[in-house]
Amino acid sequence: MSSPIYVAIDTPNLEKAQALAGQVRHHVGGLKLGLEFFCANGHHGVHEMMKFGLPIFLDLKLHDIPNTVAKAVQALHMLEPAILTVHAAGGRAMLEDAKAAAGVNTRVVAVTVLTSLDDGDLLDIGVGGKTEDQVARLADLARSAGLDGIVCSGAEVALAKQAWPEGFFVVPGVRPAGGAMGDQKRAVTPREALDRGASILVVGRPISLAEDPDMAAREIEATL
Numbered sequence: 001m002s003s004p005i006y007v008a009i010d011t012p013n014l015e016k017a018q019a020l021a022g023q024v025r026h027h028v029g030g031l032k033l034g035l036e037f038f039c040a041n042g043h044h045g046v047h048e049m050m051k052f053g054l055p056i057f058l059d060l061k062l063h064d065i066p067n068t069v070a071k072a073v074q075a076l077h078m079l080e081p082a083i084l085t086v087h088a089a090g091g092r093a094m095l096e097d098a099k100a101a102a103g104v105n106t107r108v109v110a111v112t113v114l115t116s117l118d119d120g121d122l123l124d125i126g127v128g129g130k131t132e133d134q135v136a137r138l139a140d141l142a143r144s145a146g147l148d149g150i151v152c153s154g155a156e157v158a159l160a161k162q163a164w165p166e167g168f169f170v171v172p173g174v175r176p177a178g179g180a181m182g183d184q185k186r187a188v189t190p191r192e193a194l195d196r197g198a199s200i201l202v203v204g205r206p207i208s209l210a211e212d213p214d215m216a217a218r219e220i221e222a223t224l
């Protein structure tokens with residue numbers, strides 16, 4: 001069975017991205033390419049990364065009016081990403097149109113509450129109450145809009161899976177015990193996230209900033 005770890009390739013530099021993918025390719029289940037990489041390298045960069053033969057997760061977190069998002073998703077068709085993200089806060093019509101525009105081999109998953117946010121940050125943007133309640137609301141919206149799953153933190157994934165047993169749950173912002181949190185606020189360990197129901201784990205800096213990224217990936221894999 002392939003590893004549930006998707007390594008976040010967060011660099012605008014294609015050579016560095018290829019070097020990291022080359023180092024960890026045997027100990028991860030997929031490559032996650034985000035805005036930083038896509039803005040710098042576009043479709044060409046994604047094609048280059050596809051050569052590693054691993055599933056590609058395009059984490060573009062699309063969020064705009066339904067027509068614009070649907071057209072953007074169509075424009076990604078030829079890349080056939082295994083996973084593509086949109087923001088759940090874009091609303092029902094945007095989610096429905098994004099899913100309808102995606103290829104059959106692409107899982108469209110909705111970002112609920114970014115793992116870099118906590119209750120206080122949500123209050124700043126006018127969302128009162130607990131983060132887990134907002135995740136539950138947006139997960140419900142994503143499910144009823146026909147999406148394949150959600151992105152949430154390991155702190156909420158158990159509740160979300162209980163409400164949506166067949167959903168696909170992407171958990172980023174995980175940290176090995178004692179690892180540097182950086183800007184993440186709701187981190188759990190990779191093992192905890194899996195035990196609580198994560199379908200895949202996204203791991204960035206704990207691997208990419210390690211002196212030996214392959215060893216770091218192996219060490220995380222060994223905890224699962």
Ligand SMILES: O=c1ccn([C@@H]2O[C@H](COP(=O)(O)O)[C@@H](O)[C@H]2O)c(=O)[nH]1
Pocket residue numbers: 008009010034059111113114115116151152172173174182184202203204205206
């Ligand atoms: O809520 C979210 C959604 C996406 N991400 C992305 O995951 C990685 C995490 O990187 P680390 O270095 O392991 O913190 C990064 O690419 C984010 O854009 C997220 O962290 N939280």
